[in-house]
Amino acid sequence: MFSLNRVAARIQMASMVAKIAALIMIIVIGLYFMIFxxxxxxxxxxxxxxxSDWSPAQIVLALYQGNWAYGGYTILNYGMEDIQIKNFKRTVPLAVIFGLFMSAGVYVLANVAYFAVLTPQEILNSSAVATTFAQETVGSFSYAMPALIAVLMLGSSNAEVxxxxxxxxxxxxxxxxxxxxSLxxxxxxxxxxxxxxxxVLSMAxxxxGDIYTLVNYLTVTALLSTMFSVGALAYIKWKKIPVSTTAVKFHIIWPILNFLINAALIVIPVIVEPVKSAVGFGLFILGIVSYFVFIRPTKRMRFLMKLDALTTFVCQQFFWAVVEAAPTYKKENAEECSGTVSHSTEENKAGRSPAESVASSVTSTTLSRRQVNPAEVQELSVEKL
Structure with a gap:
């Protein structure tokens, strides 16, 4: 289920081919109507x-919606551990650059095709612009467009999940x-x-209610999260903190520039839509408070630890899964993330994350992430819970 090699990559490839084919068809039809x-x-x-409303506030709010609609370029960042290629440092930057330019070029041409056939008001009033475009240009073939859009939505949902x-x-x-x-x-x-x-959370x-309001809520939260992430990245580069030897590295100017752009995008909506912005800030602050109450303390509430161990065991049985320990990097020598699932019993217990502590409580077996005998999983025990 959503294994990159077995499911996710294949669905994404099929969806990408369908999406590119549909966009090329729209571009060709639009060029035909423009030229001939x-x-x-x-x-x-x-x-x-x-x-058009050229006020800075409306432009920034439009960027919010566009950033959400075309934000698929970030998907690659979340699947780095699943990518198994020889020349990782060279291939990933090329994939990022090529993917961004190809996507930008295709979507700009597609929008040109839309505007060649449809008026701006028709585009604004349409719930599915591609379907409206097909109805105006290819007639009866437009009935196939909803099915094609469904395939594209499947790909988008697959990528998000x-x-x-x-x-x-x-x-x-x-x-x-x-x-x-973490299982x-x-x-x-x-x-x-x-x-x-x-x-389940996405369905909830x-x-x-209104998708545009929800996007404005979560975009503020997402921008704040991005600002803190790139700020941390700039700090890591400034302090020369060791990272994985396979990490793709860029100049420190890029995270700083990203931080400044995101900060600028937050300022105007706070003034124009203070209520929606306050909701976004509130969600972000709630996350910070939760961290300092439940995560930061070295001594956690006993009943929470027991609940964590119990839910972990139940999920292990239900999903047939094992706990994966977090990768660690020594200060003297940054080691490559090996992806090993460590379930040792007593060693280094003081420095463990909760995931590793629960792993040792549930089982004393050492399981390799890449070489796991399914029979070993049956040895899981809850004697120490």
């Missing part, structure tokens, strides 16, 4: 931007979330509890 039928009147300055389940699992592995969310399947490394948790969010 003279559909260029929508591009005149007085027509294309008539009634893949990325955020890894994000949740990585946090749980370092003790930031319940240990049960992985021993055969294909898929974080099944994290996938299930994210899916869908019931909240």
């Amino acid at each position: 039928k003279g559909y260029t009147q929508h591009f005149s300055k007085d027509y294309a931007f008539k009634g 893949f990325a955020w389940s890894r994000y949740i699992q990585a946090g749980a592995r370092r003790g930031m979330m319940p240990t049960m969310l 992985i399947h021993p055969d294909n490394d898929s974080p099944r509890p994290a996938v299930f948790f994210h899916t 969010f869908c019931l909240i």
Whole structure:
């Protein structure tokens, strides 16, 4: 379930092929109408931007919606541990650069095609622009467009679940979330509890109401999270803190520039939409408070530790999974993340994350992430719970 090699990558490849084919078809049809039928009147300055609001606040809010709609470029960052290629440092930057430029080029041309056929008001009023475009250009073939859009949505959902389940699992592995969310399947490394948790949470969010309001709420939270993340990255580079030897490294100017851009994007909405911005800030502050109450203390509440161990064991049985320990890096020599699931009993107990402590409580077997005998998983015990 959402193993990169067995499921997620194949679904994503099929979806990508369908998406690129659909976009190329839209681009070709749009160019045909522009070149051979003279559909260029929508591009005149007085027509294309008539009634536009050029205030900085509205531009930033539009960037919020665009950042959410075209934010798929971040997916690669969450699946780094699942990528198994020889020249990692060279391939990943090339994939990032090529993917960004290809996506930008294709979507710009697709929007040009849309505006060649549809008026700005038709685009604003349409709930599915591609379907409206097909109805105006290819007639009866437009009935196939909803099915094609469904395939594309499947790919988008697959990418989101893949990325955020890894994000949740990585946090749980370092003790930031319940240990049960750090569990992985021993055969294909898929974080099944994290996938299930994210899916249920996403379905709950869908019931909240207006999607645009929800995007504005969560975008503020996401920007704050990004600011702290890139700020931490700049601090790591400044202090020369050891990281994995396979880490892809960039100049310190890039995280600083990213931090400043995100900070600028937050300022205006706080003034224009203080209530929605306050909700976003409140969610972020709630996360900080939760960290200092439940995660930061060295001595945690006993009943929470027992509950954590119990839920971890139940999820191990239900999802047929094992606890994966967090990678560690020595100050003297930054070691490559080996991905080993350590379940040792007493050694280094003082420096363990909750995930590792629960692992030693549940089982004393040492399991390799890549070489796990499923029969060994049956030896899990709750005698120490």
